[in-house]
Amino acid sequence: MELDASTVAALWGAVILSGVYHGVNPGMGWPLAVSAGLMEGRHGALAKAIGALAFGHLLAMLAILLPFSMMTALVRWETELRVGAGALVIAAGLYLLINRRHPRFLARVSPSRLVLWSFLAAMAHGAGLMLVPIYLGICGADLGDGGHEAARDLMGQNIASAFAVALAHTFAMTLAGGVIAAAIYFWLGLKFLSRTWFNLDLVWALSLILVGAFGIYLALYGH
Amino acid sequence: MTLRPDPTFHATAQLAMQAPVENYGFVVMLSPDGSQPDGIAVVDLNPKSDGYGSIVHQILMPNKGDEFHHFGWNACSSSLSPLSGHAFLERRYLIVPGIRSSRIYVIDTKDPLDLKIHKIIEPEEVFAKTGYSRPHTIHCGPEGIYVSTLGGGGKDGMDGPPGIFIMDCETFDIIGRYEMDRGKQEKHYDFWWNLPQDYMVSSEWGLPPQFENGLVPEELLSNKYGHALHFWDLRKRKNIQTIDFGENHQMTLEVRPAHDPKKSYGFCSIVVDTTNLQAAVFTWWRDEDGTWQAKKTITIDPRPEKPENLPPLLQGFEAVPPLITDIDLSLDDKYLYVSCWGLGELHQYDVSDPMNPFLAGKVELGGIARGTKHPNGREFVFGPQMVEISRDGKRVYWTNSLYSTWDSQFYPEQEGGQMVMALVGENGGLTLDKDFFVEFPKGHRAHQIRLEGGDCSTDSFCYPNV
Numbered sequence: 001m002e003l004d005a006s007t008v009a010a011l012w013g014a015v016i017l018s019g020v021y022h023g024v025n026p027g028m029g030w031p032l033a034v035s036a037g038l039m040e041g042r043h044g045a046l047a048k049a050i051g052a053l054a055f056g057h058l059l060a061m062l063a064i065l066l067p068f069s070m071m072t073a074l075v076r077w078e079t080e081l082r083v084g085a086g087a088l089v090i091a092a093g094l095y096l097l098i099n100r101r102h103p104r105f106l107a108r109v110s111p112s113r114l115v116l117w118s119f120l121a122a123m124a125h126g127a128g129l130m131l132v133p134i135y136l137g138i139c140g141a142d143l144g145d146g147g148h149e150a151a152r153d154l155m156g157q158n159i160a161s162a163f164a165v166a167l168a169h170t171f172a173m174t175l176a177g178g179v180i181a182a183a184i185y186f187w188l189g190l191k192f193l194s195r196t197w198f199n200l201d202l203v204w205a206l207s208l209i210l211v212g213a214f215g216i217y218l219a220l221y222g223h
Numbered sequence: 224m225t226l227r228p229d230p231t232f233h234a235t236a237q238l239a240m241q242a243p244v245e246n247y248g249f250v251v252m253l254s255p256d257g258s259q260p261d262g263i264a265v266v267d268l269n270p271k272s273d274g275y276g277s278i279v280h281q282i283l284m285p286n287k288g289d290e291f292h293h294f295g296w297n298a299c300s301s302s303l304s305p306l307s308g309h310a311f312l313e314r315r316y317l318i319v320p321g322i323r324s325s326r327i328y329v330i331d332t333k334d335p336l337d338l339k340i341h342k343i344i345e346p347e348e349v350f351a352k353t354g355y356s357r358p359h360t361i362h363c364g365p366e367g368i369y370v371s372t373l374g375g376g377g378k379d380g381m382d383g384p385p386g387i388f389i390m391d392c393e394t395f396d397i398i399g400r401y402e403m404d405r406g407k408q409e410k411h412y413d414f415w416w417n418l419p420q421d422y423m424v425s426s427e428w429g430l431p432p433q434f435e436n437g438l439v440p441e442e443l444l445s446n447k448y449g450h451a452l453h454f455w456d457l458r459k460r461k462n463i464q465t466i467d468f469g470e471n472h473q474m475t476l477e478v479r480p481a482h483d484p485k486k487s488y489g490f491c492s493i494v495v496d497t498t499n500l501q502a503a504v505f506t507w508w509r510d511e512d513g514t515w516q517a518k519k520t521i522t523i524d525p526r527p528e529k530p531e532n533l534p535p536l537l538q539g540f541e542a543v544p545p546l547i548t549d550i551d552l553s554l555d556d557k558y559l560y561v562s563c564w565g566l567g568e569l570h571q572y573d574v575s576d577p578m579n580p581f582l583a584g585k586v587e588l589g590g591i592a593r594g595t596k597h598p599n600g601r602e603f604v605f606g607p608q609m610v611e612i613s614r615d616g617k618r619v620y621w622t623n624s625l626y627s628t629w630d631s632q633f634y635p636e637q638e639g640g641q642m643v644m645a646l647v648g649e650n651g652g653l654t655l656d657k658d659f660f661v662e663f664p665k666g667h668r669a670h671q672i673r674l675e676g677g678d679c680s681t682d683s684f685c686y687p688n689v
Contacts, residue, residue, distance in 0.1 A: 026305075026310075027309065029305070031303075031305035032305040032306065034305070034686065035305045035419060035685060035686050038485075038686055038687045038689065039419050039484065039485060039686075039687055041485070041687075100224060101393065102307065102309040104366050104367065106306060106307060107304060107306045107307040107365035107366055108365065108366060108458055109306065109458065110421050110458050110459075111305075111306060111418075111419050111420075111421055112421070117306065189689065190234035190235050190238060190686050190689065191234070191238055193234050193303070193686070194228045194232060194233065194234055194238075194303055194310070197227070197228050197303070197310050198226060198227065199224065199225065199226045199227065199311045201224070201309075201311075
């Protein structure tokens with residue numbers, strides 16, 4: 001059950017890296033922050049929009065991670081749970097790979113409701129799911145000889161780590177998206193916006209599959 | 224699906240102005256009596272090209288009697304909306320509705336010199352999925368392609384009010400009606416929006432029996448054409464306010480919001496005031512408290528004329544009404560071009576102060592009972608009608624036909640499709656280009672123009688000018 005320190009460090013690194021990855025993806029909202037800053041004509045609006053996007057993203061991460069954190073109390077089924085979670089993430093990746101149509105409802109949200117938009121964008125793209133296998137890995141690391149611990153303690157511990165993972169991830173996401181938004185807003189200008197906007201759909205779907213496969217590998221051979 | 228946004232998509236109107244200039248114009252070819260199919264002509268607009276100023280390609284439809292009028296792109300700069308988060312569409316397909324047949328063609332312009340019909344949506348599908356008929360204005364927006372219609376259901380389009388429906392911008396399937404709550408809106412014509420400010424505005428021409436067989440004088444004189452402007456919460460799909468310009472202001476046609484989405488104003492034209500035959504432009508704006516206001520800011524007077532020089536429709540009035548039939552706003556929101564189809568004039572107003580426009584330039588060409596010739600010595604049929612401005616604001620193109628049956632009422636003896644161009648001076652002013660004069664093939668009239676890469680009445684921008 002125990003993971004060595006380097007694996008734990010790698011898993012936390014993955015939490016941060018996936019945050020950066022989500023942050024730089026225009027689909028997760030940094031262009032909205034640029035637009036908000038420019039429309040209102042003040043720097044504060046940019047910061048406020050980044051904050052709203054971060055909060056929506058955090059809520060989406062928690063909405064996905066918390067149910068898993070509760071399920072991890074079912075210690076007896078730990079491997080099955082992790083394999084299942086990995087399979088779910090792979091399925092989400094395959095779905096996005098085959099169905100490349102963009103979710104229309106995202107454009108239906110009013111521009112003033114950034115928290116809701118960010119939450120929906122993260123849900124629709126499976127951003128939260130991408131974290132699940134990494135999170136389950138970290139939980140595994142925390143378990144120690146968890147099999148002997150009371151289920152309630154375990155659950156409390158895992159909920160705490162769900163929060164820690166979601167917060168660390170969102171922090172990295174906000175920093176990465178915020179830096180791009182601020183750079184375009186203050187220095188680079190809007191020409192840069194369309195120039196740097198790359199279609200990540202394919203890469204995104206493949207990364208879900210990759211992370212899902214990694215989760216399954218970790219579940220079966222990680223201990 | 225592309226890896227990068229289409230290079231013709233621009234975040235701001237300013238960036239669109241700096242883009243490379245247009246090489247081709249796509250222009251509606253209309254067979255006024257339905258004896259031939261309608262089509263799209265490709266006009267060469269590159270002065271360095273051998274075909275400059277002529278029709279270098281055309282595509283005719285497999286059906287007759289469609290009556291092409293307005294059309295638009297499947298995708299435009301609105302694809303850079305931060306809300307969609309997905310800018311990877313191509314400005315490639317022209318959505319061309321037949322206003323009389325209710326048939327919609329999707330035309331692939333991948334090679335502008337080899338246009339292809341990509342898809343045909345038959346009228347039955349439009350009727351069944353929307354309950355609307357007579358599709359008209361096309362805009363690419365948040366949920367796909369928005370199509371305004373002029374008719375409701377039933378044979379004469381009077382079964383329920385007309386409205387807007389939405390099409391998928393990739394499959395071109397009809398999704399369904401736009402309106403959740405239309406409020407007082409019962410007639411339709413043009414519509415446009417401000418995407419970041421999340422509002423839409425729509426106007427009113429008349430219902431199908433009021434336009435299909437020509438202008439109905441009794442309906443006009445009893446003020447039964449449209450005279451209101453409707454404001455909508457774009458994403459909630461609800462009418463939030465209706466401004467009635469007063470029933471004497473007949474036919475609220477084109478709506479032109481400022482291109483810079485930071486500005487909360489726009490313009491709407493009125494064809495004719497039944498009390499004095501004046502034409503007018505209203506400026507509309509949003510007050511601090513969020514309510515919309517409108518004020519008449521431009522008026523153009525009729526010109527007295529002897530009855531014997533007038534078509535029967537106008538003889539009793541002994542005057543030529545200006546008949547504003549189109550307006551277009553340059554991308555820098557500085558100049559509003561106003562076509563006075565009756566007078567035979569194209570006006571250029573400086574609208575830097577939208578509440579106090581002033582006439583900055585004017586060109587006379589064609590017109591009822593005047594028929595001013597083009598500087599190249601050739602007759603100009605009808606008057607200046609659909610206007611389109613180049614992205615950089617330096618060239619203004621226009622055609623001459625309004626609508627098959629209306630052309631015949633106001634210009635009974637004339638026939639022909641033409642397209643001309645005027646150059647804009649450094650500080651305003653408008654001069655007809657002597658060398659640019661496109662004659663359409665005999666039997667076809669010319670209506671709306673779309674420029675390759677976007678123009679001043681297709682693209683909506685999601686970021687303000689800086």
